[in-house]
Amino acid sequence: MAATIKDVAKHTGLSIATISKYINGGNVLDKNKKKIEDAIKTLDFRVNELARGLKTNRTMTVGVLILSLENIFFTSIISSVENVLLQYGYSTIICDCRSDLEIEKAKLDFLVSKKVDGIIMVPHGGDVVHIKKALDKNIPIVLIDRMLKNIECDVVISDNINAAYDAVEQFIIRGHRRIGIIAGPKKIYTTEERLKGYVRVHEDYAIGLDGNLIRYGNYDVESGYRILGELMEMDNPPTGIFVTNYEMTLGAIMAVNDKNIIIPDEVSLIGFDNIQMARVVKPPLSIVEQPVKGIGETAANVLLKRLSGENGGIPSIYRLKTEMLIKDSVKTIINQ
Template sequence: MILIASTIKDVARYTGLSIATISKFINGGSVKEVNRQRIEEAIRALDFKVNEMARGLKTNKTATIGVLIPSLENIFVTSIVSKVESLLLDYGYSTIVCDYRTDRELENQKFDFLMSKSVDGIILVPHAIDANKIKEALDRDIPVILIDRAMKGVECDVVLVDNLNAAYNAVEHLFMKGHRRVGIICGPQDIYTAQERLKGYIRVHEDYQLEIDQDLIRYGDYEIQSGMTLMNYFLEMKNPPTAVFVTNYEMTLGAVMALNSSNVSVPDQLSLIGFDNIQLANVIKPRLSIVVQPMQQIGEYAANLLLRRMKGDKGGFPAMLRLKTEIVEGESVKVINSYV
């Protein structure tokens, strides 16, 4: 047996009222008490549900928002998505999630796809998307919220963490324990977050009036393999750093793998500060000190900002919400010399 959904017409017939009245009721308009009851009964009896397609056709709203992310297998990102999804659901929005597997082509393509689905808003963790696409969405009155990375070439709301000071604090933390030669494994030079983190590294050196050994700055690609390679590079230096700061999760994994297959002991011979995944940090021996980002909060801010924009509130556009990271101390940093 195949069920067939009932429509507003059926409800109208059942109650003897007109379609318009039913529609009014559904959308919170006021109807006579006696009618209210009959409508409610009819809806229950007929198991009526609004047809969102028909509604969407009229209102030009889909009650759907699009989320476009680099990867669904990145816990940093999915935590945020999870929060966003649940918050928006409370307001009746459903969330279409697309990942673009860090592929430039796919990123543009899936953005178009979301637009073609006429979502009411977009949350995007951008990588290499064409700024014009975002402009176009904005012109079509589809709000876009960027997460984690600001973009040049377009005015757009963005929620991110203070990456500069995240790095600043992590390296300062090492300074406080007496380290002076600190290596950094950076992300790609063309990625905003990576640039910011490197800036923090440089600025803290300036503030402490320490000269920077350029050999201690290494650029990776945010993937496991490069974390491994670059950590090995540090291990084989004639004059190696006493501590290394790794600037994202995947490269932290790689760095730990490199250390495991060497016979260098952490933190005795080398101290380490990683990034992003607290679960990982706790399961490694010795427990890893890491920089954690407030993922819940990022999701929350992004979702709320998007809701405001979708309501038409353009206040403070373009907004930049900049959240703070935190250092969770493990046992991977040696105290050479305590200054506190």
């Protein structure tokens, strides 16, 4: 059906080797160049990437594997990854693993079987053998958002510890002493880091921890909704609540609306990610904003470096700073 290099050869009277040479930028006489270009145009010839990949073992394609396509935090990162890679001639294959480790394994397998040259992924965590396997096949991998133990590869993350530290500190310097945190699921890297920041700032300001103020959610809307309710129904509820990801922040605000809680009079709130949402709610929400563009670009550049052969030994860790946007959702408490 489609024209092949052979057809071009026949059409020009040259050999396929010469055509191939031309395609790949080799030296060809000007008059032959013309001929070939003409033939390619009239035959509408396109290199068969399958055949080429089979020969060269390179596909100029990188795989991107994320937890969910319906999460704007991840899709924004992808967008900036693509932006960078495109400039270097790389294309991307994006996969969604629905926050499911088994699907993650399958999709990683898929990417490997598609012979991608490299992979950028948000690991679910919990298991790393499938990732190690891919690394063993000499496919460079860059992890984003979450770090994993027992594995040697580049990683690009937000400085989650200080993100949480800064957020909670904002409460503290405004006089809050009982600060609730809606954390992520236990054992997840980002959960642990954000909690570490929460604990550390309490230590630094010599404020005792109250275990009841620390609640583990599931990084989804439902748990944000539920836990906000639970916190507010405590006998001694917090005066400020820090929600540690976007979905749970959505849920928390829905709960606030449904229960007619007045922000920031009845409780102060700091959320996570998505500046647009922060501007849409009333009063405008204070949030921790992760550097999505930066994460994406950094990850892409790190991968490009590996792909160009500069596999200079030890994998590196990039911890990008977050930004704290304080709006009207945090109240200053006069007397303690």
